[in-house]
Amino acid sequence: MISQQTLTMTLRQVLLTLLSIGMAFPFFWMVSSALKTNDEIWSFPPSLWPSDPLWHNFTDAWAAAPFTQYIFNSIFVATIIVLLQMLNSGMMAYALTHMKFRLQAGFTTAILIGYMIPATATYLPSYLILNELGLLNSYAGLIFSNCVSVFSIFLIRQAFLQVSHELVEAGQVDGASHLRILWTIIVPITRSSFAVLALITFIEQYNNYFWPMLITNDPSLQLVSAGLRSFFVEGGAYGLKWPLIMAASAMTIAPLLVLFIFTQKTIIHSVNLSAGATKG
Template sequence: MKNARLLMLPLRHIVLLGLGIVMAFPFLWMLTSSLKTNDEIWSFPPVLWPAEPMWANFAEAWTAAPFGLYLFNSVFVATIIVLIQTINSAMMAFALTHMRFPLANALFLIILVSYMLPVSATYLPSYVILSNLGLIDTYAGLIVSNAVSVFSIFFVRQAFLQLPKELVEAAKIDGASNWRILWTMAFPLARSSFVILGLITFIQMYNNYFWPSLITKNPDLHLVSAGLRSFFVEGGAYGMKWPLVMAASTLTILPLLLLFAVSQRLLMKGVSHSFGVNKG
């Protein structure tokens, strides 16, 4: 049995390495294609690395469209949404788990049922509401329409359910308000879950395409996904400027790669805490 385990360990590593290469290959191909000429992209057999890397493709793609503005819009909107969702999700989840009020279970059931609705079913009423409020084609419209997330409420609720109720009850007996208990006790104890939620929400909002495209027509408000699509179509990229499209795509995912590199340790620690994994 011991020999079998020793043989399985390197096999497992080889399988995981193979899966990692398969998952990373599209990104590697995108990066190398951004350094190629158009002929090298369409060459057969395919060329993995260009004969002469065209580093100027990045500068040309950056100046061909206002990608700096697109990146700012996406980072700004996603960051504000993460902050707002963190606050309102924490308050709602705390109320559902550690406060007693009539129809609490009915409220949670309504929240779950709303999560089961197709996203497309909410587009029309949401658009009408934003139009009546005068928030179409504005930063506020992009932010307000994503200020509440049912998934975030449910996720934080599950994290708060793991907190000992005795601590909350003891704090109430000592005279602490619900607001103080939430932000000085519950929030710090569940911070790993909030780290995961913040990263998931940021990536989701950063990559959001369809809904922002519906409520924003002003090019100055385009997020990176809509801006990249606009550059892809208007720049005549169909069969003509694929290296620039690949370079622009690489530029747009750089903030996400940097975010992951910076928060990797926090993310792994958060996952370990959330699933109760303790190191030896």
């Protein structure tokens, strides 16, 4: 007779398997559609896999638009933004949690209030500031306008609050500076939060669409989202070249899938290290 524990575990595994299939199916359908003809895509009932896969659709889509430039722009801009946000978020969170200074509560309150302000409400003043600085239509404008994030500060601050202040005091007794305490004690303990921050920020900036379109008009500075739109509409592919559109979409998503696979392992490993450090 099957025990209750075995039955529960089996049902849980079945449920997780179904959820995994449901989450992976859209990407499978996108790749499958990229290998079909227009007639096969719109046929009913739809087929899961084409009878004669057209692998050249991927090379045709890659040659039809400068996707190499689009992907490079997105990866370059997102990577620099991730590094800058991790740097300034770590220093700001440390100041708010393990340093004492005037108006500390006021700064914390301001950050919490800023977290509730929609990003679109800052577009107009941010645009005017970038215009005055001469940073419109440039990599510098794309990067510096996103190098500080209230969400990032809030996330790292919450992680730093879990670190005992006694560790900071022990470092100060040993004569360590605040920067050394931050990067040699606090950051290694909270590395899982930084890994999560890096993943979330990279995906957000890689897929960023509206703000980059607002401050840039040079096609060579377009990110993948804007590049896909240009290919979809301006390239004459609207409603006509769905296999190429699906192929282009699959190629631009591939870097995110690779990043998620590697970051997932890093996050799990970091969580285990953080738990061990906390117990110790």
